[in-house]
Amino acid sequence: MTDIVINDLSKMYGGKRVLDCVAMHIADGEFIAVLGPSGCGKTTLLRLLAGFETPDEGTIQLGDRIVSSREANVPPEKRNIGIVFQNYALWPHMSVADNVGYALKIAGASSQERQQRSRDALAVVGMENLAERAPSDLSGGQRQRVALARCLAAKPSVMLLDEPLANLDVHLRAAMENEFVRFHRHTGATMVYITHDQSEAMALADRIAVIDRGRLVQFDRPRDLYREPQSEMVARFIGNGQVLTVQDVRPDAEAAIVSIFGKDHRVRARRSEQVRSSARLSVHTSAMRLAQPGEDGFAGKVERVIYRGNHSQVDFLVTAEPDLQLTLHAPADVAIPSDDTIQVCISDGWVIPAAA
């Protein structure tokens, strides 16, 4: 059983806190994505998990063993972890098979066992025919697969993946995403996947940890992150969310009635939501639409219309709050002139809980 318990982990660089009291519990066999804008501290978290850095506060526990603390640090070579590096880090002076079998060689496996297991690992990623090639002869996607196989052959209890798709072409990414899912099912290893790309994280992970400026802001299933963001940052970061201010929050069963630009709407809210004079509301683009004739909406002035093929993206300024720009998707066949005034309906929203 290798679950990962991270306790109040902090790391400073030159007086700056790059990780601040991060705590999470990752279950054995879970696929976790760590998501955040660049410079948020997610790579530091990976390096702490791997053992390349020591924490200034807090601990990391792998299984029942504390591997990182201020006092003692189990070195990376003794942690039984695997890493897939962003640039693959294949050793250029070794063949593909030697790369994959290196951890076994270090562990003192017999050469027969080594060959067998590296061939098996290469077979999992469909690369068994290229075992004798040099890494420099491979394409980007092939190198990525070799890096995965290298990780697999070592049978690590935890696999760390550091933006593994960042250096690949867009069309290769989709194929590799499938590869990762299959790979996770095959190995059952606990996987921690670092990325700044939310669609990647959404597609792959059981749960996503969103990190912002060194702090863990939310750790939830993709669906909950999207539908029930716990902070404005998450609401904006996930799925191009939009945030607006609403008045007069009145909890109502498992929802709440709020006043959006003077008109009452029923939106989702957490059960413990209190009566408040104002709150911030998370609204996704898909939850906004042009009002049907006769339907009651709020007014907006069209700023710009961008043709996107299957829909038109309409950017507009809210008439009641002229500094607020929102975006909705309109059917591509509806002509909307710029500077026109439109009526907008909101069909779904989520009251962002008041900050603790």
Place this chain on the structure above:
Amino acid sequence: MPALLPKAEWVVLGLLVIFVAGLSFAPLLRLAITAIAPAGVIDLGHVAELLWKKKVLTASTNTLVVALVSTILAMVLGTIAAALTVLTDMRFKTAWVFAFVLPLMIPPQVTALAWVQAFSPSSPVLGLLGLSLHDGGRHPLYSPGGIILLLGFYHAPLVFLTVRAALRRLPAELVEAARAAGATSWPLIFTIILPLARAGLFAGAALAFVSSISNFGIQAMLGIPARYPTLITLIYQQMNSYGPSALADMAVLALLLSTLTIVGVAVSGWLGQRGDVRVDGIGRSLEIRLGRWRPVVEAASWLFIVLTMALPLSALVATSLVNGFGQELSWKTLTLVNYANALVHQASIRNAFLTSLLLTSVTVAILMVVSLFMAYFIVWKRGPLVRLLHLFSELAYALPGIILAVAMILFFLKPLPFLGFSIYGTVWIILAAYLSSFLALALRPVLGGFAQIDRAMEEAAQVAGAGFLARMHDVIIPLVAPAAVAGGVMVFMSALNEIQVSILLVSSNARTIGPMVVFLEEGGSSTLAAAVGCLMIVAVLILMLVATRFSRYLPKGVLPWQN
């Protein structure tokens, strides 16, 4: 540096600390203490009294004059050479660059000997050309002017290399922007290109200054007969006359010389960086068309090579092929007896060749290993201790070799603890000095090699379970080995014929080949000295050839003579 290093890393780091502390830090510290506090208490009065002596004042002034003026000469020549080869459409650049940089590879004492023979009244070469200097009177090169001229020629390639590197880094857009603004070739060079290459120019100037101050070969070969003492020749002569009893006073002179060196480096660093104009980019090659001036420029540049290299070297060869100094070279006088003496009959010369070869090989082997590990810590682990190790290895290289020799004698004169004997007067003290002096030279290409490989290569091996030594052996060394070999080549070429470090350390039972030329020339065996000099040049040429042959395996740009 991570707070907790695994054990193997601690052991290696500990060995590196012992290496640098024992061979660089402790001897230099001992030198400084001996200079300032010869009797155990700080005695600056004694220092001042010594420095105020007329002899020392004269030598200091001479040193400064010679170093400064020759540096200016080297800057002018090196910059012109770099501008011609990088910026213009001159033809046969590769050959010319090789010929221009070659003198740097020839030991300075041999260069000085060649020039002395080229301009001696009975010069075989001048004789062939139908010229001759009048007999009697002093040799024209036995003068401050002669020293300055030779030092300037000798160090011009140093400036050339740094300016060339700076010119090649110049972003082409800056030049194109100036052209678009209407600048034609010559204004372009003086208003845009050279100001932007200033950092390179002053880096070269610093090198030329330091090398001039510490160039024992030329200063001794010309300065001693000219009775024009400089600080290093003064130290050499005093040590020769008084032996180790003069050490305390020599320590003061060595400290003075170190101060001059460090001040020189600091001043040119400041001049180069003032109003920071560092630029970095991939320079596209700019070609200024010389047009109808091209043949003239080419002729002039080759004439320079003929005058500064071909002429003196052919004089050296001619001298080495005759029986007695002053004989004219002809079919009748042609003899190989000097070479036979050098290689076979004279045991002392033969042994000196072998000693140098052996010492150099051992030095290269040890330093390649040390530099691989040390570069690992310097580039990837950092930390104050590691920085200190780097600083002292650089200091031992930058300080004039003769200073290091004085420090070594001071440190190793007493019998070693536990072993009970002194290594002074044996080859071991020379080996110790070589290891100290050339560590930085071996280290530089390796540092570059480490900077070029992705740290993730090591980290990947680490998560695969490999400990420090396994990672070194399996992953890191195969990747940086070419850089270590390049460092080894540079050390080999520098150490094989060097004179500055070993001149004070050689004894009757431990001689290296570098100082041999000086001893032979001082002893009046000019023809034998010329033969030994020629053999040293041949050795250098063979090394260059071998290195060039394998250059595609070496990191780009480590062999200075390649264009």
